[in-house]
Structures are given as structure tokens and as C-alpha cells.
Amino acid sequence: MIPFKNEPFVDFSVAENAQAMQDAWHKVNKELGRHYPLIIGGEKIETEQKITSINPSEKSQIVGTTGKASQALAEEAMQAALAAFETWKKETPEVRARLLFKAAALLRRRKFEFSAWLSYEAGKTRAEADADTAEAIDFMEYYGRQALELAERGKKTLISLTGEDNRLDYIPLGVGIVIPPWNFPLAIMAGMTTAAIVSGNTVVLKPASTTPVIAAKFVELLEDAGLPAGVVNFLPGSGAEVGDYLVDHPKTRFISFTGSRDIGLRIFERSSRTNKGQIWMKRLVAEMGGKDSIIVHKDADLELAALNIVNSAFGFSGQKCSACSRAIIHQDVYDEVVNRVVKLTSKLTVGNVTDPGNYTGPVIDENAYNKILEYIEIGKQEGKLAAGGEKAPGNGYFIQPTVFVDVAPDARIMQEEIFGPVVGITKASDFGHALEIANNTEYGLTGSVFAKDRAVIEKAREQFHVGNLYFNRKCTGALVGVHPFGGFNMSGTDSKAGGPDYLMLFTQQKLSSEVL
Numbered sequence: 048m049i050p051f052k053n054e055p056f057v058d059f060s061v062a063e064n065a066q067a068m069q070d071a072w073h074k075v076n077k078e079l080g081r082h083y084p085l086i087i088g089g090e091k092i093e094t095e096q097k098i099t100s101i102n103p104s105e106k107s108q109i110v111g112t113t114g115k116a117s118q119a120l121a122e123e124a125m126q127a128a129l130a131a132f133e134t135w136k137k138e139t140p141e142v143r144a145r146l147l148f149k150a151a152a153l154l155r156r157r158k159f160e161f162s163a164w165l166s167y168e169a170g171k172t173r174a175e176a177d178a179d180t181a182e183a184i185d186f187m188e189y190y191g192r193q194a195l196e197l198a199e200r201g202k203k204t205l206i207s208l209t210g211e212d213n214r215l216d217y218i219p220l221g222v223g224i225v226i227p228p229w230n231f232p233l234a235i236m237a238g239m240t241t242a243a244i245v246s247g248n249t250v251v252l253k254p255a256s257t258t259p260v261i262a263a264k265f266v267e268l269l270e271d272a273g274l275p276a277g278v279v280n281f282l283p284g285s286g287a288e289v290g291d292y293l294v295d296h297p298k299t300r301f302i303s304f305t306g307s308r309d310i311g312l313r314i315f316e317r318s319s320r321t322n323k324g325q326i327w328m329k330r331l332v333a334e335m336g337g338k339d340s341i342i343v344h345k346d347a348d349l350e351l352a353a354l355n356i357v358n359s360a361f362g363f364s365g366q367k368c369s370a371c372s373r374a375i376i377h378q379d380v381y382d383e384v385v386n387r388v389v390k391l392t393s394k395l396t397v398g399n400v401t402d403p404g405n406y407t408g409p410v411i412d413e414n415a416y417n418k419i420l421e422y423i424e425i426g427k428q429e430g431k432l433a434a435g436g437e438k439a440p441g442n443g444y445f446i447q448p449t450v451f452v453d454v455a456p457d458a459r460i461m462q463e464e465i466f467g468p469v470v471g472i473t474k475a476s477d478f479g480h481a482l483e484i485a486n487n488t489e490y491g492l493t494g495s496v497f498a499k500d501r502a503v504i505e506k507a508r509e510q511f512h513v514g515n516l517y518f519n520r521k522c523t524g525a526l527v528g529v530h531p532f533g534g535f536n537m538s539g540t541d542s543k544a545g546g547p548d549y550l551m552l553f554t555q556q557k558l559s560s561e562v563l
């Protein structure tokens with residue numbers, strides 16, 4: 048087996064690659080508007096109600112429609128997953144891993160096409176879309192290998208006892224409900240789904256309602272790779288209606304959720320209740336929001352720091368759980384860093400993502416657009432507007448990258464997740480003060496420190512309480528296998544997706560001991 052290696056990113060400065068992306072946008076453009084039914088137990092199910100997916104760069108364009116599940120269909124999906132579990136759990140880890148490797152190979156072949164769907168449905172620029180597709184490939188290559196490794200681990204790690212044959216097996220849990228967010232609609236959705244199935248579970252996949260088409264495309268790809276019917280049941284539908292129903296279901300064994308703090312807490316509460324006929328405690332893997340800080344110490348490379356604040360804050364219009372939404376700058380270098388950040392930000396262009404000249408694209412939908420603009424108005428009361436501060440022109444949900452300076456650390460825009468292109472900057476009197484500010488939210492997902500002093504770096508390593516801590520680099524862009532990802536406190540259960548222990552969350556350990 049070839050050792051795991053991250054999928055390389057496409058270099059769009061190479062003319063051939065830039066052309067391949069243009070061709071893919073062109074091809075996908077001709078496929079917009081199609082319909083994708085539910086898939087339950089391998090059967091395509093039509094529904095009267097539909098979910099319509101809109102291109103956020105061009106509101107009048109329909110990316111596609113999908114079926115919309117009722118609770119009765121959610122029940123059918125649960126029954127299909129329960130039935131498929133009886134055979135899928137008996138497949139060997141090799142068979143299950145091979146399916147992921149095949150799916151990864153198919154996705155690699157159709158890389159530009161999937162990235163083009165990400166541009167149309169999620170508003171990703173070609174570089175952001177390519178990173179999403181590459182990460183989906185990585186998850187499958189990585190989890191396939193991890194499943195094989197886990198199968199061996201139990202045999203190797205036990206202490207031997209003469210006269211006994213002892214083994215520890217990592218067996219699957221049962222039926223899981225997979226509930227991904229829209230912001231990495233391919234990578235996170237594919238990672239959550241394939242981690243669960245490669246471990247021997249079957250799932251009901253409820254995609255985010257703003258990005259169901261890319262999920263439908265991925266389920267088609269799994270079928271092309273040879274996935275047996277009923278292992279993944281594709282169930283687009285309303286979170287409130289079928290989400291609650293499936294979370295409450297007594298046969299649900301685990302829930303794998305990535306999304307906002309509020310929905311995560313709702314699922315946490317509901318899944319902790321035991322319902323009639325339920326014989327287990329449900330397991331919850333929940334990765335939630337962030338309010339991520341970059342600290343700039345007085346000895347830092349200031350240009351590097353400013354560049355990384357801007358890229359971490361405004362890449363994909365700030366719609367990453369890891370995005371920098373707070374910059375905490377040492378007072379000695381505050382004015383200089385602020386000036387550089389403002390200068391860099393004012394050069395950024397916002398618009399339709401199929402124009403490669405645009406640095407970033409739209410926010411995902413009207414709700415997000417209105418909510419972010421409301422936060423910008425709050426920011427105008429809480430700090431000094433230094434860049435952006437309003438909508439940007441075009442027929443999409445475009446908002447200018449926005450910088451507020453001189454914001455108090457406890458201001459609302461410094462505490463609440465905005466999930467858009469807004470960063471607040473605050474001044475710290477010394478490094479201890481900077482750390483105190485960085486740790487003063489209820490979240491704990493990512494953070495970066497720009498500093499040269501070794502003692503300062505070590506102090507941050509010990510005291511900056513986040514799941515993913517970076518030094519002298521951006522706080523976004525975790526790589527599978529390299530930077531296992533997940534946060535503390537209200538950022539979730541710290542599952543460390545893309546890490547060596549992730550599959551443990553989808554298995555239970557069975558010890559068997561035989562006297563020889």
C-alpha cells in the first residue's frame with residue numbers, strides 16, 4: 048500500500064489548468080437545473096416537495112433541485128440503513144477501505160468538474176473549490192488506511208498471556224445520522240460519511256439544505272465506486288423536521304454533526320434523552336463554531352502577520368469555522384499592523400467566482416447576507432470602521448471585506464460568530480494580555496501567533512486554549528493527516544477529523560479471550 052500523501056493543489060498559474068477549470072465551469076453550467084431525487088435503500092424516491100439550490104453569485108440561477116424528505120421517508124431511510132447494517136458490518140475492513148480508494152480515484156479523475164459544482168453551489172473561487180475537492184480525496188485515502196490500521200491495532204497492542212488467545216476488535220456501532228454543514232459541502236460531507244461507513248456503520252445522510260446538489264453528486268460517485276444499496280441513504284430535508292426526527296429515533300446509534308453552536312447544542316440535548324425501545328446511549332460527534340484569533344507580538348514579521356490576517360479572515364468570505372475574526376495586536380506595533388491590514392484589504396475584489404480576477408465570492412444565502420450586514424451595523428457602534436462596511440455590487444450575496452479597529456475585547460463582534468467577511472482588531476498591552484483576550488470567548492477552535500521570541504511561542508503553546516494552534520502561519524487550511532482538526536469548549540467535541548483517532552469515534556471495542 049502506498050503511504051498516505053496529501054492531494055496536491057492545482058496550480059492555476061499554469062495556463063492548461065486555468066483552461067481546464069474554464070472548461071469544467073462551462074460543462075457544469077450546461078448541467079444546471081437538473082433534479083436529484085432521494086436515495087433510500089438504493090431506490091430513487093421522488094417527493095412532491097423540493098429543495099431548490101441557488102447560485103449565490105447569481106441569484107437568478109438554479110443550480111438544481113433535490114427531493115425533500117418527510118418524516119415518513121426519514122423512517123424508511125432508517126429502516127433501509129438498519130437492514131443494510133446486517134450485511135455491511137460483516138464486510139472486512141479491506142473491502143470497505145477499497146471502496147473508499149476507488150471513490151477517491153474517481154473523484155481525482157473528475158476533480159475540476161466537482162470543483163466547478165462547488166463554485167456554482169457554494170460560491171467558491173477556483174482555488175477554494177480545489178482545496179475542498181482535494182480535502183475530500185484526502186479524507187477517503189486517509190480513512191481507508193486508518194480502517195486497515197485499526198483492524199491491526201487490536202491484535203498488536205495487547206499484552207500477551209501464555210495459554211490465552213486475546214484480541215481486541217474495533218467493531219461498528221450501527222446506524223448513524225450524518226449532518227454536515229454547507230461551507231465545506233464536499234470535503235466535510237464526504238469525510239463524515241466515509242469515516243462512518245469505512246468503520247462498518249450504515250448512515251442516513253442529511254445534507255445542508257443550501258448545498259444538496261454537491262452531496263447528490265457525491266452519492267452518485269459512491270454508487271459508481273460500487274457502494275451497496277442502503278449503506279448511505281441520501282435524505283435531503285429540513286433540519287428542523289427530519290433532523291429532529293432522526294436525532295430522536297431510538298434506533299439511531301450515533302450522530303455525526305458539523306455546524307453551528309446552536310444546532311449542535313440542540314442535538315446534544317435531544318440525543319441525550321432515551322426514547323422508548325432505545326437500548327443504548329447515543330454517541331454524539333459534534334464539531335461546531337469558532338471565534339478565532341490571530342495574535343501579533345511586537346517582534347513579529349509584521350508584513351507576514353498582516354498578510355495572514357487578511358487571508359485567514361477573508362478567504363471564502365470568512366465562511367470557515369477556522370476563519371480569523373479577531374486580531375489581537377501588541378500596542379508597540381498596533382498602528383503599523385492595522386495600516387497594513389487595511390491597505391491589503393482595500394485591494395481585495397469581490398464578485399462572481401467564475402471570474403478568476405475576483406479574490407472572493409458571495410456569502411451563502413439571503414439569511415447569511417442579512418445577518419452579516421446586521422453585524423456590520425453593530426460593528427459601527429462598537430469600533431471604528433477601517434475598510435469595507437457595506438454590500439458589494441452584483442446579482443449575488445456580495446459583501447465587502449470589512450475591518451473594524453479599536454474594538455473592545457468583550458464587544459459583540461469580538462464574541463459572537465459572524466461567519467462572514469468581518470474582522471475586529473484590538474490592542475493588547477503585552478503578550479500576557481493578548482493571551483487573556485484570545486482565551487476570553489466561549490469557543491476554542493483555531494488560533495495563530497506571530498512571534499519570534501521562543502519563550503513567547505512556548506507560553507502560547509501552553510496557554511492558548513484552542514484545538515488547532517498555529518505559529519507564524521494562517522489559522523485556516525488544516526490538512527488531512529497533518530493537522531487533525533477539532534476544537535474545545537463550544538467549538539465541539541474535539542473529534543480531530545483527519546487524525547489518527549477519528550475512526551475510534553465510529554467504533555466500539557470488543558475484547559475476546561480464549562483459553563488455549
Ligand code: NAP
Nearest residue numbers: 228229254255256286287290291306307310334335336368
Ligand atoms: P447549521 O445551521 O448548524 O446547519 C448544519 C446542519 O445541521 C445542516 O445540515 C442543517 O440542515 C442541520 N440542521 C439544522 N437544524 C437541525 C436540527 N434541528 N436537527 C438536526 N440537524 C439540523 O450550520 P451551517 O450554517 O450549515 O454551517 C456553519 C456553521 O458550521 C458555523 O457555525 C461553522 O463554524 C460550523 N462549522 C464547524 C466546523 C468544525 O469543524 N468545527 C466545520 C465547518 C463548519 P439545514 O441546512 O436543512 O438547516
